[in-house]
Amino acid sequence: MKSEKDQLILGIETSCDETAVALVRNGREIIANVVASQIESHKRFGGVVPEIASRHHVEQVTLVLEEALKQAGTAMEEIDGIAVTEGPGLVGALLIGVNAAKALAFAHDIPLLGVHHIAGHIYANRLVKEMEFPLLSLVVSGGHTELVYMKEHGHFEVIGETRDDAAGEAYDKVARVLNMPYPGGPHIDRLAHDGQPELDLPRAWLEPGSYDFSFSGLKSAVINTVHNAEQRGEKIAPETLAASFQASVIDVLVTKTVQAAKEYKVKQVLLAGGVAANKGLRTALQEEFKKQENVELVIPPLSLCTDNAAMIAAVGSVMYEKGQRSDLTLNGNPGLEITIHND
């Protein structure tokens, strides 16, 4: 399954509530991609409980490793590099992946590659479509809302980020107002599909030329709208609320992405992160970039938008090529910044 010149990277991801292991050949081809989700366990708490996430990771980690190697039909001896999410994420959760990766690297004398989680989300796209530089990536997840500019492999420049809540966080909070079960994002997306954006909710454009985001004002506006209606004895249809909220979020995300794509004259725009699974966002971006002839929009399939280890292996592949290595002092780093690796 692996010829002499092929490169095979094993990826491990445990930054939040998925224990994931994948094998990726030559940076682009998924050989195995196993994700053990804990979402059922965390549902009863209405969110991810860090201590419980860490406990599940310890229970799962070698099982998931074994399953991935089995699916790939390969052995550790064939593996050229072990890539693992170093951060950001929940520290206790990160430590399980990092220490499992270090034990494997030591046991088989294989290079170790510490990967930034958001770089992973961006590189999920490379498993679908080869990257063309310069490119722009819109990263939207439970913890992140960022516009990242890349002029080449391994070069990450954050040109815009959220100043308060991440988009995914705003979704979860609004879902709570609507009494929806955790995680709220998919519920709102579904409801929004059946409603009209009739409510006039604010859009935080911030100062001209800024690519930063802010969603806390929108979240408060939704809560106020609901409360005011309740006081008048009225009830706003959840579909209308969801559609109006989603329209505001998407309007800001799409408009800023289009502006940045133009200013930075990029060849590709990549959607990344868990919120990339949002149908409304996907459709709006597709509509908008149909009009931009020189820019290619790449959206990974849903299974690669949420946390997985194939995306971590994909970054590891590029690091391996560049000769970047981590050593056995690698640690979990919950606040890790995305850096320009080639400096």
Next chain:
Amino acid sequence: MKILSIDTSNYVLGIGLVDDTQVMGEYISNLKKNHSVRVMPAIQTLMKECGIKPADLDKIVVAKGPGSYTGVRIGVTIAKTLSWTLNKPIAGVSSLEVLAASSGRYFNGYLSPLFDARRGQIYTGLYQFSNGSIAAVYEDQLVMAADWVERLRELDAPILFSGNDLPLHRKVIQEALGDQAIMAEITEYNPRPAELAFLGRNRQDEDPHAFVPNYIRLAEAEAKWLESKKQQ
């Protein structure tokens, strides 16, 4: 039989390497420093100095708790991953039992090793050596130090207390037990990784996939959730 032992369950970081007839090497530190950064380099250095390659190992033994949740998980994750990927057996030993064995092998009485668990609580258990082997008299538990010593008063033999957190609870112990309480010397506060290795040597092999720490306690959120279900 070459055994690698790993203990990261508390501030003490211990790595041991033993074979049938000798303790080849030990690494011990007692520092409030990040275990995650230091364990693998310590294992690597010790094994390299002893001329042992990962594939040469015959068994991995790990201190499985109680202790710091994160600390125990680091050691257990490394141990179970090594066990699984090298296809070598794994065995777990109570972190308290290792401490008891490290200080009380020749003590004629009971052993109460302890780790502080904040707000007056301790992790402890009661152990005893007989014919050279150690056994639990009272199982490992999380308990108020004051309640524990009351319970020990009923015993008819001296009790040896040990552990780096002993100074925090010395007063409570001595007030309740007087001369019945013997305090280990400071040089015996650290659990010995070689002791861990030999304790684990004859323990039954466990399945690395199913191997998990002994936390003693449920996660707080889990405990609250179960409580709320009970009330419904």
